[in-house]
Amino acid sequence: MTVPLEVRDIWYGYPGGKGDVLKGVNLAVERGEVLAVVGLSGSGKSTLCYCLSGIVPHIYQGNLRGQTLIKGTPTTSMKIPEIATRLGIVFQEPDNQLFSPTVEDEVAFGPENLCLSREEIGERLELALKQVGMEGFRFGSPNQLSGGQKQLIALASVLSLDPEILIFDEAMSQIDEQGKAGIKSVIVGLKERDKTIVMIEHDFDNLDVADRVLLLRDGVLQPFEGRL
Amino acid sequence: MKTGLKGLDPRSKLVLVLCLSTLGVFIQDIGILTAVLCVSIALSTASGSRLFVLIRKFRRILWLFVAIAVIQSIFAPSGRVLVSLGGIKLITAGGLYKGVAMVLRMSIVMVSATIMATSNSREIVQGLVQWKVPYEIAFMVSVAIRFLPLLTDEIKNVVTAVQLRGIELDRIPARQRVKVYSYLIMPVVSGAVIKSRELATTMETRAFRAYPKRTSYMVLTMQRIDYTVIITSLITSILTLILYIKC
Numbered sequence: 001m002t003v004p005l006e007v008r009d010i011w012y013g014y015p016g017g018k019g020d021v022l023k024g025v026n027l028a029v030e031r032g033e034v035l036a037v038v039g040l041s042g043s044g045k046s047t048l049c050y051c052l053s054g055i056v057p058h059i060y061q062g063n064l065r066g067q068t069l070i071k072g073t074p075t076t077s078m079k080i081p082e083i084a085t086r087l088g089i090v091f092q093e094p095d096n097q098l099f100s101p102t103v104e105d106e107v108a109f110g111p112e113n114l115c116l117s118r119e120e121i122g123e124r125l126e127l128a129l130k131q132v133g134m135e136g137f138r139f140g141s142p143n144q145l146s147g148g149q150k151q152l153i154a155l156a157s158v159l160s161l162d163p164e165i166l167i168f169d170e171a172m173s174q175i176d177e178q179g180k181a182g183i184k185s186v187i188v189g190l191k192e193r194d195k196t197i198v199m200i201e202h203d204f205d206n207l208d209v210a211d212r213v214l215l216l217r218d219g220v221l222q223p224f225e226g227r228l
Numbered sequence: 229m230k231t232g233l234k235g236l237d238p239r240s241k242l243v244l245v246l247c248l249s250t251l252g253v254f255i256q257d258i259g260i261l262t263a264v265l266c267v268s269i270a271l272s273t274a275s276g277s278r279l280f281v282l283i284r285k286f287r288r289i290l291w292l293f294v295a296i297a298v299i300q301s302i303f304a305p306s307g308r309v310l311v312s313l314g315g316i317k318l319i320t321a322g323g324l325y326k327g328v329a330m331v332l333r334m335s336i337v338m339v340s341a342t343i344m345a346t347s348n349s350r351e352i353v354q355g356l357v358q359w360k361v362p363y364e365i366a367f368m369v370s371v372a373i374r375f376l377p378l379l380t381d382e383i384k385n386v387v388t389a390v391q392l393r394g395i396e397l398d399r400i401p402a403r404q405r406v407k408v409y410s411y412l413i414m415p416v417v418s419g420a421v422i423k424s425r426e427l428a429t430t431m432e433t434r435a436f437r438a439y440p441k442r443t444s445y446m447v448l449t450m451q452r453i454d455y456t457v458i459i460t461s462l463i464t465s466i467l468t469l470i471l472y473i474k475c
């Protein structure tokens with residue numbers, strides 16, 4: 001069986017940047033596995049997420065060698081919207097991920113792009129909001145939510161695309177304790193449903209939901225031994 | 229459900245706003261402009277806009293209006309001189325008339341625009357899409373509108389950052405203050421650009437532009453009141469314009 005998410009010897013430097021940020025990253029994440037990646041600020045964790053999700057090289061070009069494979073298909077041979085149905089990503093900053101006036105509009109945005117029928121969009125909308133426990137906020141404005149609730153809506157907006165792989169890029173760093181607990185319990189639920197999960201973390205307290213922890217240092221992944 | 233003008237389809241509001249602003253732009257007569265402004269205020273209030281809250285919020289800028297009227301009247305002097313200073317005609321009857329007309333015109337455009345603001349951005353996008361505007365363009369418009377609050381957020385952040393470093397912007401002399409603000413332009417703009425780039429990336433990672441078409445969960449339907457509003461505003465404004473040109 002093919003691995004859901006695999007990285008083969010990726011080297012990457014930003015256009016106009018000073019040299020490579022990633023220097024030979026190798027990685028394979030299994031179905032139902034939660035992999036955590038830790039590392040100092042500026043060590044290239046977000047860059048790794050971009051490489052996993054096809055944002056590199058589709059949005060940020062630059063100098064990329066090596067391959068990311070999603071269920072055996074290289075991200076370079078898929079377009080971003082195509083990748084979006086297989087892999088979802090939640091970023092660090094809640095406010096930069098919400099652009100709709102109501103929660104319903106936000107979560108429906110993805111399925112609408114996939115040209116699903118209105119009935120199916122409605123079903124996905126309800127399911128996604130239920131998964132993150134935000135059904136009660138459906139008709140409200142995302143602006144009035146707390147940071148943690150905003151991240152839950154950003155996550156629901158990704159879940160409505162029904163991806164098998166989820167990437168969290170320090171998704172818990174800008175939110176309060178209650179919000180963190182909310183996101184973590186959703187991650188546990190997703191793992192039980194056999195999703196493949198990569199979470200970037202700087203807070204060691206959040207590593208308890210992870211099956212495996214790796215450290216990104218000097219552009220390569222290595223086993224994590226409790227220190228950065 | 230919202231009723232009356234409050235539940236109006238964004239497309240009807242758009243027609244209404246376009247009619248009012250067209251009248252405001254073309255008409256020169258102060259009497260008619262005042263009438264149009266009164267109608268705009270009435271319709272804006274009836275549509276449930278927060279007109280008076282906004283006026284209170286921006287009351288400092290209202291002085292700008294008076295300034296514009298005066299400047300207009302200085303640069304286009306005509307008719308009887310009302311106030312003069314050392315041989316320069318400061319305020320003339322004709323100039324004042326033009327200045328007041330200018331202020332009325334700007335007020336009409338702004339007041340009628342508040343009618344549009346009673347629909348949320350998604351509804352406006354949907355109105356445009358159902359009018360066969362390509363969805364990419366419609367969403368681009370809504371993201372552009374989203375850019376404005378991003379910019380003000382960014383200005384607030386940067387000003388706070390400056391104040392946290394112990395610089396009291398209110399206390400330093402005007403000339404230096406201008407200098408400080410000019411240093412802030414770059415971080416503000418680059419911050420807003422980064423934010424909007426992240427926003428665009430997010431949209432793409434949610435399958436935006438997957439296909440040339442897209443479905444919509446929200447569907448707008450025109451009610452009888454929408455047709456009434458569209459037809460009434462078109463007929464009234466065309467008649468007003470014809471009568472105005474003829475007389």
Ligand SMILES: Nc1ncnc2c1ncn2[C@@H]1O[C@H](COP(=O)(O)OP(=O)(O)O)[C@@H](O)[C@H]1O
Pocket residue numbers: 014015016017021039040041042043044045046047048
């Ligand atoms: N868009 C970009 N252009 C050029 N360099 C970048 C860009 N984004 C990040 N970098 C650089 O890449 C390195 C890794 O950044 P990043 O992946 O954001 O680290 P982390 O997420 O671990 O904090 C940093 O040195 C940063 O300056």
Ligand SMILES: [Mg+2]
Pocket residue numbers: 045046047169170
């Ligand atoms: Mg980062």
